Each structure stands twice: as structure tokens, then as C-alpha cells.
Amino acid sequence: MTSPAFSPDWLKQFSDPYAILGVAVTADERRIAKRYRQVAKRLHPDQQIGAEEAAREFANSVLTRLVNPAYQRLKQDKGRAEVLATLRFKVRRLTRENKLTTQVAQAKQLLHVDEAEVDLFYEKALTELSDEQYSSTENFAAQTDAIAELNLVYLRRKMGDPVIREKRTGLMSATSQPAASSPVAAQPTAAQPQEKTQVDYGQRHVARAKTYIASKAYAEAVQELRDAVRIDPTNSNYHTMLGQAYLLQKMNGMAKVHIRQALKLDAQNRIAQKYAKQLDIAMATPTTANNGHAASTNGHDKRPANSNGQGKKGGLFSMFSAKRVKK
Missing domain, CATH: 1.25.40.10 (Tetratricopeptide repeat domain)
Structure with missing residues (x-):
């Protein structure tokens, strides 16, 4: 297979850095760094020695022009917040225009699973797609597009939730997003x-x-x-x-x-x-x-x-x- 030309138009179709890395939009910096190391190792020239020249060039171009920039955008809190804000804006626009269509089987299923199963189904589907994402030059574009679609559907299902980003030791909520994403009146208590x-x-x-x-x-x-x-x-x-x-x-x-x-x-x-x-x-x-009171039904434990x-x-x-x- 001849490697696709890395023209600006071709690169623009991969606008979701989470999809490029094959990592969940809820991922924290630890998961993102781990996935980046896996992908970078797989695409490294030393791992492509036995591959055809076209495949080697493709792997190097994907690494330097897509994977590395995607990681740079996601490795800091501020960058992840900006990316998520952009993706959510896209979801709201597509939803408003009734253009949020699904072509991927996993994304179609995610639209209809029970609310309690959304997170688990999303993680499983993402794992299935990302496992094959960098297995060949043929799979990269198709799997990355599929993950991007899955991400949009997941964010659509979560549109009414507070905007949160994962961190290793806690939570960070976007203060302005809940009011923008939901018409519901202000909550009665903080x-x-x-x-x-x-x-x-x-x-x-x-x-x-x-x-x-x-x-x-x-x-x-x-x-x-x-x-x-x-x-x-x-x-x-x-x-x-x-x-x-x-x-x-x-x-x-x-x-x-x-x-x-x-x-x-x-x-x-x-x-x-x-x-x-x-x-x-x-x-x-x-x-x-x-x-702090002992509640013994048989009278055996009468400690303080x-x-x-x-x-x-x-x-x-x-x-x-x-x-x-x-x-």
C-alpha cells in the first residue's frame, strides 16, 4: 500500500488528539503518557527496520506529525481542557444541526445502551478499536476515525453531566460548562x-x-x-x-x-x-x-x-x- 500524502487536508481529518492516541476522553495524564509511550515505541524507526520503505515512512510521519503533537496537547491540564471544550462545542453544534451521525457499530450501540452502562461500554469499545489502531497502515485512518466518532457519541451521552477531567489525585470541574451544556435551572445547593x-x-x-x-x-x-x-x-x-x-x-x-x-x-x-x-x-x-455507638444485637460487644x-x-x-x- 502506498502511504497517503500528508497534505494539510489529510491531516485535518484527524482533529481529535484523544482519537489519535487511542485514549479515552476521560483519561488522566498517567494514562495518556502510558498510551503515548506504547504508540511511540511501536512507530519508532528501530521497530520498523523489517518493514517496507513506504510503511517506514508512513510510521515516521504519523509519529512526528500526528502522535507527538497530540501528546503535547494532552499532557497538561490546560491543553486537555481546551481540547474537551472544542469537542463539546462540536457535539452541541452537530446535535443542534441534527448532523451527529454514526457509521461505526460501537458508536451506534453506545447511543442506546442504558445510562448506567455508558462508561463501561465506552471503555470496552475504545479498547477494541485502539488495539488495532496501529497494527498496520491500512488500519490507522479507519480506526482513528472510528475512535473520534465514538468519543463524540460518548460526550453526547454525557452532555448533561458536569464537565470533569481526570487527575491522579482528585477532580477538577469546569465552572462555566454545566450552565452551558444544560438548560436546567441552578442546583439548589453547591x-x-x-x-x-x-x-x-x-x-x-x-x-x-x-x-x-x-x-x-x-x-x-x-x-x-x-x-x-x-x-x-x-x-x-x-x-x-x-x-x-x-x-x-x-x-x-x-x-x-x-x-x-x-x-x-x-x-x-x-x-x-x-x-x-x-x-x-x-x-x-x-x-x-x-x-460511634456500638450496636450489638447479641450483647457480646460492649466496648466504648x-x-x-x-x-x-x-x-x-x-x-x-x-x-x-x-x-
Whole structure:
């Protein structure tokens, strides 16, 4: 195959740097850098020694004229914010003009999946497309266009949500975007939008973790779930999933830590209870959350009912001491 001429018109069709790199529009700097290194290594001249001359030229041109500039735009917070603003503006314009059409099967399906499954489906579809993106010169243009279309549909499905960008240690919301993207009146309190943003953000990590677990990439799943727990440390389900991921790595000690914490947060968590039995974790007497009072149904645990003593130890320390007393 003869390499396409890298004319300005040809280059303009690849206007989405997320699509060029084959990375999600929700990706943080860590994921973007990791994907960039993978792509750059694959396109590096040293990896193209055995390829035909046309393929070598194509790979070098894609790397220097598309991949490197795309990474430069996305590696900083400001650049990602500008790119997302441009993509969202494009989505609103195409939606208003009824021109947001879909040609790719994954994008068509994404338009109609249940709201709760949007993030997970998007990540899976993106993985399918990006895995083949740089496998050959023939695939590059088709797969990159498909990812760009998938990104637009995903942003369309998320149009009513607050605009957020992933960061390694927290959230950043665009203050002007929610009013522009939704005609709904102002929220009654400032705390409610932030709470919704955190839940959505944590779920993104959970969705990616499920994808990693399905492909048996347990170390990556653990990292995603640790990020989810960091965002919402009082979520019993997040601790349970992290315990499961550690168990899949045969790291029983860490698994016990998070299963115990899951049960401390929600003693009725059935999945955590199941893994507690598997890990031989003593089932503690249920306690009433957030008030520091022991709530024993059988009268066995009558340790301090005041919130001060428990609050000072807090977290895992109070849980471990409870286990020692029971023994």
C-alpha cells in the first residue's frame, strides 16, 4: 500500500488528539503518557527496520506529525481542557444541526445502551478499536476515525453531566460548562453537584477496573480501584472490589484489609461477607455507622459507646483492636 500524502487536508481529518492516541476522553495524564509511550515505541524507526520503505515512512510521519503533537496537547491540564471544550462545542453544534451521525457499530450501540452502562461500554469499545489502531497502515485512518466518532457519541451521552477531567489525585470541574451544556435551572445547593461528580468519577475507575479484570490485568485493576477508594473512602463496594482484586493476585493480606474495611462500612454487604468467610475473617458485630455507638444485637460487644475514644483511633486501628478484644 502506498502511504497517503500528508497534505494539510489529510491531516485535518484527524482533529481529535484523544482519537489519535487511542485514549479515552476521560483519561488522566498517567494514562495518556502510558498510551503515548506504547504508540511511540511501536512507530519508532528501530521497530520498523523489517518493514517496507513506504510503511517506514508512513510510521515516521504519523509519529512526528500526528502522535507527538497530540501528546503535547494532552499532557497538561490546560491543553486537555481546551481540547474537551472544542469537542463539546462540536457535539452541541452537530446535535443542534441534527448532523451527529454514526457509521461505526460501537458508536451506534453506545447511543442506546442504558445510562448506567455508558462508561463501561465506552471503555470496552475504545479498547477494541485502539488495539488495532496501529497494527498496520491500512488500519490507522479507519480506526482513528472510528475512535473520534465514538468519543463524540460518548460526550453526547454525557452532555448533561458536569464537565470533569481526570487527575491522579482528585477532580477538577469546569465552572462555566454545566450552565452551558444544560438548560436546567441552578442546583439548589453547591454540595449536590460535587457529590454527583465524585460518584461519577469513582465509577469511571471501577468501570476500567472491571475491564482490566476481564482481561486478567489484575495489577492495573488494583490501581484503578485504589484511585476509586481514594476518591470515596467510605464506599463499601469499592473496598470490596479492591479486596477481590488483591485476592486475584493472591495478596491475601491486602485483601483482608479491604474486606474488613468494607464490612466496617457496611456490615450487610453480602459480597464482602462471602469473601470474609473465604479469608477466615471473623465477622464483627454490626455497628451503627457515623455515630460511634456500638450496636450489638447479641450483647457480646460492649466496648466504648462514646464517639471520642473510637474517633481518636479511627479507621483500621479500631477495627484491629476490636478483633483482639473478641479473641
